[in-house]
Amino acid sequence: MEVVVFGAGSLGSLAGGLLARDHAVTLVGRDPHVAAVRESGLRVGGEFDFSVRPDATTDGSDLSADLAVVTVKAFDTDEAARTLATGRFDAALSLQNGMGNEDALADHLDCPVLAGTATYGAVRPEPGAVACTGVGEVVLGPRAGGTSETADAVGRAFRTAGIETTVADDMPRRLWEKLAVNAGINATTALARVENGALLDGPAREVAADAARETARVARAEGVELADDAAVGAVERVADATAANTSSMRQDVLDGRRTEVEAINGYLCSRARERNVTAPVNRTLTNLLRAWEIDRPQD
């Protein structure tokens, strides 16, 4: 399969590196990472230990491939979609956190857009390298649920490249469950400046659980079956499995970078308002992060 990975940061470089073991991959990213990949290839370390030589470019326009995998941060999805729309793709897949990414892609692209979640962990230690900090799973499927030949073919392509992959017929529910996990863990750990494991029994546990319960309430108001216990249980399971992790939002705050709060807790608040459901914990988390973003240290 020919695959363009749009957003060769941490997750994109890992996904692209794994896919390049079995497919023709083009990474779209930034220099100096792109220059290093072009020069010496991509080193995939951490839980893996191999090198590959995907194509790499800083210009994502006018590309064509069987599949575009989108791995930019949620606030960059719209621009990524506009750039991808200058090319030709048979399908697109978002592996991003947050909600609204698939809709933004579908607004611009003339191909089926698949929804996806990734629980692999990735960091980029230096240009030309990516480290897998945890082998997880990719779950993907049609964004409205159900089955499709496109989703099955993409699932097969991921599996033949050695990526743990499930093709699911209930992506809306899975996206809401992942939203509950990120709404509970990311903002709470970013503001409390703790590792994910601190949510298992520390004073911030109740905050994360309440944020997840609110997410489940809004999901149900949207017609998605997500029980409170399932949402809270998902937060506990992930906090336990990633206990030593610095969540991506905490990492963003530590580095003074813009966060994905608008696509996570902010999205939840706007859906809650629309559905007349109260979400005070998510509103507080969102506003505190917004306040930090206004004053964040800039480069």
Ligand SMILES: NC(=O)C1=CN([C@@H]2O[C@H](COP(=O)(O)OP(=O)(O)OC[C@H]3O[C@@H](n4cnc5c(N)ncnc54)[C@H](OP(=O)(O)O)[C@@H]3O)[C@@H](O)[C@H]2O)C=CC1
């Ligand atoms: N890292 C992880 O372990 C996981 C991440 N995720 C999710 O995956 C998504 C990506 O996360 P992550 O990989 O950590 O983020 P990164 O910031 O590391 O990667 C995104 C990359 O895309 C680049 N980019 C953005 N727009 C363009 C463009 N138009 N052209 C070229 N390059 C572009 C960014 O460059 P620049 O910063 O210069 O704009 C950045 O290098 C997020 O939604 C995250 O929540 C999900 C599971 C695990």
Ligand SMILES: CC(C)(CO)C(=O)C(=O)O
């Ligand atoms: C699953 C979790 C919470 C792991 O840290 C994550 O997705 C993130 O940090 O963005």
